Amino acid sequence: xxxxxxxxxxxxxxxxxxxxxxxxxxxxxxxxxxxxxxxxxxxxxxxxxxxxxxxxxxxxxxxxxxxxxxxxxxxxxxxxxxxxxxxxxxxxxxxxxxxxxxxxxxxxxxxxxxxxxxxxxxxxxxxxxxxxxxxxxxxxxxxxxxxxxxxxxxxxxxxxxxxxxxxxxxxxxxxxxxxxxxxxxxxxxxxxxxxxxxxxxxxxxxxxxxxxxxxxxxxxxxxxxxxxxxxxxxxxxxxxxxxxxxxxxxxxxxxxxxxxxxxxxxxxxxxxxxxxxxxxxxx
Amino acid sequence: xxxxxxxxxxxxxxxxxxxxxxxxxxxxxxxxxxxxxxxxxxxxxxxxxxxxxxxxxxxxxxxxxxxxxxxxxxxxxxxxxxxxxxxxxxxxxxxxxxxxxxxxxxxxxxxxxxxxxxxxxxxxxxxxxxxxxxxxxxxxxxxx
Numbered sequence: 066x067x068x069x070x071x072x073x074x075x076x077x078x079x080x081x082x083x084x085x086x087x088x089x090x091x092x093x094x095x096x097x098x099x100x101x102x103x104x105x106x107x108x109x110x111x112x113x114x115x116x117x118x119x120x121x122x123x124x125x126x127x128x129x130x131x132x133x134x135x136x137x138x139x140x141x142x143x144x145x146x147x148x149x150x151x152x153x154x155x156x157x158x159x160x161x162x163x164x165x166x167x168x169x170x171x172x173x174x175x176x177x178x179x180x181x182x183x184x185x186x187x188x189x190x191x192x193x194x195x196x197x198x199x200x201x202x203x204x205x206x207x208x209x210x211x212x213x214x215x216x217x218x219x220x221x222x223x224x225x226x227x228x229x230x231x232x233x234x235x236x237x238x239x240x241x242x243x244x245x246x247x248x249x250x251x252x253x254x255x256x257x258x259x260x261x262x263x264x265x266x267x268x269x270x271x272x273x274x275x276x277x278x279x280x281x282x283x284x285x286x287x288x289x290x291x292x293x294x295x296x297x298x299x300x301x302x303x304x305x306x307x308x309x310x311x312x313x314x315x316x317x318x319x320x321x322x323x324x325x326x327x328x329x330x331x332x333x334x335x336x337x338x339x340x341x342x343x344x345x346x347x348x
Numbered sequence: 349x350x351x352x353x354x355x356x357x358x359x360x361x362x363x364x365x366x367x368x369x370x371x372x373x374x375x376x377x378x379x380x381x382x383x384x385x386x387x388x389x390x391x392x393x394x395x396x397x398x399x400x401x402x403x404x405x406x407x408x409x410x411x412x413x414x415x416x417x418x419x420x421x422x423x424x425x426x427x428x429x430x431x432x433x434x435x436x437x438x439x440x441x442x443x444x445x446x447x448x449x450x451x452x453x454x455x456x457x458x459x460x461x462x463x464x465x466x467x468x469x470x471x472x473x474x475x476x477x478x479x480x481x482x483x484x485x486x487x488x489x490x491x492x
Contacts, residue, residue, distance in 0.1 A: 092390075101388040105360070108393050114357035115404070120428035122401070260399040267401035268428045 069148060076147030077140055084279025085109040087286075091312055098316045109275070116272030124173045124265050131169025132270040138162025139280035146287050149213040152200045159284060162277065163189055166262065173265040181261030185249035187323045191330040192236040198338040199236070202229040203291065205345045215291050221299065223292040228341035230292050232334045234307060237285050239330070243315040246330075248323055358404070358430075358488045361393040362480065365403035365427070369420055369456065371410025374470035375437035379407055381473045389477060400426040405483055406460075407476075411439040411446045412453045424460045432483040435462045436476060438469045 089106035096103025105111075123129045142159040145151075163185070170182035200210065206225050207214045215222065223230055239246040250261030258264075266274055286304050293299035321329075368376050382389045383396055397403050400423045412420060424433070435456040438444035443454040456462050463486050466479035 096388070096390060099385060101385045102391050103388075104390050104393050108361065111357040111361040111393055112363075114354060115361045118354040118357070119404075119430070122428045257398055260397065260402060263402075264399055265401065271402060 072147045073144045076144045080140070080143045080283045081276050081279045084276075084281075084283045085113070087282060087308065088279065091308075094309075094312050095316060098312070109279075113272045113275050116275065117269050119268035119272075121269055122267050123270060124175075127172035128169045128265065129270060131165045131172065132266060132273045134165040135162045135169070136273045136277040136280075138165060139277040139284070143280045143284050143287075146212065146284060149211065149216065151210050152203065152212060153210050155212075155284070156196055156200060159281065160189070160193060162281075166274065166277075170262045170265065175259075175265050177259040178262065178264040180258055181249050181264055184323055185262045187327065188239050188246065188249055191246075191327055191334075192239040195232050195236050195330070195334045195338065198335070198342070199226075199229045199233045199288075202226050202338070202342055202345065205342065212291065216294050218294065221293045221295050223303070225345065226292065226341055228337040230289075232338050232341075233285075233289060233292075234310070235330055235334050237289065237307070238311060238314060239326075240281060240285050241311060243311055245314075245318040245321040246326055247315075247320055248326065251320065355488045359484055362404045362432075362484055362487065363395045363397045363402055364405040364407055364480070365397060365400050365423070366407045366409070367420065367423055369408050369410040369412055369416050369440070371437065371439060375409035375440070375468075378470045378473050379409065379436065379476055382476055387473050387477065389480075394480070400424075401428065403427050404431060404487060405480060406431060406433045407436055407480075408433065408456045408462075409436045409440050411443045411449075412456055412459055413449075413451045414453060415451070417453055417459045420456070420459050430487060432463045432487040433460055434464045434466060434476075434479050434483050436466045436468075436471050436479065438467060441465050441467060444469065 086106065088109040089104070092108060093103040093106060138158050139162045142155045142162065145155045145158065167182045167185050167189075170178045170185070173179070203215060203222060203226070204210050206222060207218050242250060242252065244251075248261075250263050251257045263271060263274060286308070289307050290300040290304055293303045366376070366379050381387060400406075404427075406424060406427060408420065424431075433456070435441055439446060440456050443452050446452045447454060453459065464479045464483040466475050468475055471479075
């Protein structure tokens with residue numbers, strides 16, 4: 066029991082620390098791609114500190130409630146992952162969090178916030194089914210939805226589920242808000258309708274949403290690490306390569322339309338998933 | 349210690365909002381030049397945000413006239429405290445060569461309080477960065 070409490074504490078504390086550091090590294094590497102120097106690695110922490118210390122402004126009570134709920138849901142999903150719990154439960158909890166972000170944006174009357182919220186919903190529509198298919202693939206291979214079963218599996222899942230890993234890469238790109246899928250809100254002001262889904266969140270609430278986003282990033286990278294769960298070095302190498310490819314794709318591609326995203330992600334994602342699942346089933 | 353942490357974070361993470369208040373685009377081009385690889389202000393954590401509700405620094409270029417003074421006021425009011433206003437270029441400071449025009453109200457400080465004035469026609473990117481840094485000193489020392 067005390068071991069479990071320790072794991073939850075580790076997840077809740079280490080989650081945002083790792084997520085923030087990854088964010089800082091991401092910004093430095095992106096800057097280097099563009100032949101700039103880039104901000105210090107701790108920049109995301111400075112940003113969030115500053116936001117949390119700003120004036121408390123909120124459009125309505127719903128928005129504040131939604132920001133807290135999004136953070137809570139993301140926190141719980143990471144804690145559940147560290148407890149090696151059921152993947153489907155983790156998936157549903159993170160989906161609830163994502164929905165709260167959208168509801169908070171919809172509770173404002175600003176048209177920019179509304180457009181951003183609708184785009185966020187479309188993004189969820191694109192990646193959530195793929196995530197379920199990835200989880201089903203892991204279930205067919207290991208015979209359990211539990212993460213502990215994946216860790217006790219003796220062969221890396223990547224060898225059996227290579228296409229599903231690519232599909233998870235699509236979901237990761239959408240969730241990290243990387244081009245070409247940064248439709249709901251982008252890191253770059255010049256291509257954004259004000260600020261998309263986060264337009265009306267300001268000050269401390271934007272800080273909370275940023276922290277929740279760090280948890281989400283950590284959760285999705287943890288999902289990626291499941292594909293090489295046999296040893297820690299393999300896990301770290303796999304995550305590093307995946308994240309580097311994400312940054313590369315972000316830098317070489319432009320933002321696309323939501324129609325293109327839905328068509329492309331579903332066509333390629335569902336096809337790859339089905340091929341991989343049929344292959345697993347036939348064996 | 350907590351206050352020091354916040355002050356440090358504020359110094360290192362100013363997000364700026366840039367508003368062209370009827371400028372000839374000379375100063376605007378110089379402001380955007382600060383974000384290019386040559387000057388790379390993201391080194392100092394500066395991000396150009398398009399949303400007043402996320403911004404800490406308000407960079408205003410150009411003369412204020414009776415039509416856009418309302419927009420300027422509105423943008424300023426939407427920014428959460430603490431905030432700093434930097435007026436850029438001769439027009440932003442006083443109305444510049446347009447100050448005698450029938451529809452021109454004058455400099456930015458006629459409508460909103462200005463903390464830092466950056467002269468020049470157009471202001472050089474180096475001068476703008478200097479102005480932002482001077483604004484930051486003020487911004488970090490605001491009592492919360």
